[in-house]
Amino acid sequence: MKPLYITAVVTFSGKTALAMGIGLKLQEAGRKVGYFKPISSQPYLVDGKLVDEDAEFVRRALQLNVPVNELSSVIIDETLLTSIIEGRNTRDFVQEVRDAYTRLGRDNDVLLVEGGGSMREGYAVDLPTVKMAELFEMPTLGVVRYRDGLKLLDDVLALKSRVEDRVLGVVINAVPPDAFDMVKSKVVPFLEKRGIKVYGVLPHQPSLMSISVAELIKITNARS
16 A cells, blocks of 8 residues: 655645545546545534544545545544643544554555645644654645745745655645746746656636535535
């Protein structure tokens, strides 16, 4: 099994959609694909069970024969957060993630592991992005949302600085029309000269930014 860690530098970067797209392409190529989102700050109720809403969406899209509650080990809701703050938590989050990683990777050619919504996530449970990448020695694909030229460079370089040699490269997402040529002709060569492969530059799609994953689940009405 080969893992691929897909993570974001800032929130709302499109990592779930990218993970789903990569998964679908791999399935088309005949690969057996698994999915895992170790840490979740997006609790979502499905049949009375607390799950991650991104995991539910990807499970349906990839038609994975795995219960959605098994796809995310640590779901941080108010109850769990309170127990952490008050020092009452007795769970071994690292071991839970290790066990799930092993289980979900079994019998698959590729395991897509979705990281946090930003580089700041995961510290409360001692599983930030950098530690996750190191824990399983995972090659890492960064998804970077365009905000402006300077922030784009800083975001990509910050990811490279923190994750270091595990960074395979990045996908630059949500680039507005007036910045698209500049990103392609100037930013991409700048980054690649610094050893950071840019696998794609994707245009801004307002319609995709205006709908939540939970709403997509309802609209698509995908079958389990």
